[in-house]
Amino acid sequence: QDKYPHDQKQSNLVDCAVHTIHNCCKVPDLRPALKEQNICQLLAPYLKVDNMTTRLPALLATSYLCDGEPPEADSGILDLVMDRLEKALQGDSRSAEGYSAQELVMGIGVLCENAANRARFMERSAA
Numbered sequence: 001q002d003k004y005p006h007d008q009k010q011s012n013l014v015d016c017a018v019h020t021i022h023n024c025c026k027v028p029d030l031r032p033a034l035k036e037q038n039i040c041q042l043l044a045p046y047l048k049v050d051n052m053t054t055r056l057p058a059l060l061a062t063s064y065l066c067d068g069e070p071p072e073a074d075s076g077i078l079d080l081v082m083d084r085l086e087k088a089l090q091g092d093s094r095s096a097e098g099y100s101a102q103e104l105v106m107g108i109g110v111l112c113e114n115a116a117n118r119a120r121f122m123e124r125s126a127a
Contacts, residue, residue: 011054015053018057022057056080069115071114082125
C-alpha cells in the first residue's frame with residue numbers, strides 16, 4: 001500500500017493497468033502466459049489498497065490465476081461485488097460501473113472456491 005501512487009495521474013494509470021490485466025485474466029487461453037509472468041505476485045500489493053476500484057479487479061484477476069484456492073477477501077470488497085451485481089441486474093445494460101452482471105457472477109463463482117469467501121457470500125445473500 002505504501003507503493004500505491006498517491007498522484008492522481010499515476011493512480012489512474014495503475015487503475016487502468018489493473019483493469020486491463022483483469023480483462024485478460026477472464027480469457028482462459030491467456031491465463032498460462034499470465035501465470036508465467038507472475039502476474040499474481042505483481043498484483044499482490046493492490047489487494048490491500050484502500051481504493052476499491054483498483055482492489056476489486058486485482059482480486060478478481062488474482063482469483064482467476066491462482067493455483068488452488070483463491071485469496072480470501074474481506075467483507076468490504078465482497079459487499080462491493082454484490083452491490084455492483086445488484087446494480088447491474090437492475091440496469092437496462094446489465095452492467096454497472098464497468099462490470100457486466102455476467103463477469104461479476106463469474107468472479108463470484110471463482111471467489112467462492114475459497115470457503116471463507118463462500119461463507120461470507122452466503123451470509124450476505126441470506127440477510
